[in-house]
Amino acid sequence: MDRLIHVTSAALPHLTIAAAQSDRGVADLVAISSTAGRVARPGSAFYSLAEFGINAFSESLQQDMLGKRVRVGSSSPELLTPRSPSTCLEELVRAVRRSRNCGRRT
Known part of the structure; x- marks a missing residue:
């Protein structure tokens, strides 16, 4: 949890600047959780x-962050499987690129 806090604290000033300079006028921060963060199950306290x-x-x-044009959310994939950091980064980049088109008029 402290890694999440440290990375978020370091990223927020840059995201705020990026939102102000972006054509979209917003920046996004997404934390990755799991379904265990939505539904508690026996043996996983x-x-x-x-x-x-x-x-x-x-x-x-x-x-x-409402007034600072930084949208914050979390994603809870149903099943997390161990992957290499580079694979995770590639998947994250693809997801961010897809989300940039969300809501845009084409």
Whole structure:
């Protein structure tokens, strides 16, 4: 959880600037959680604690950033499988590129 907080703290000033300079006028921050952050299951108390915390952090930060044109959200994939960091980064870049077209008129 502290990594999420440190990375977010470091990224927010850059995202605020990017939102102000962007043609879109917004920047996006997405935290990755899991379904354990939405539904608690037996035997996963500590894992659920961390995942619920990610979602609560994102929801609270979303409210804090309302006037700063930084949209904050969290994504909870149904099943997380171990992958290499480069594979995860490639998937994240593809998802961000797809989301940039969301809501645009073509």
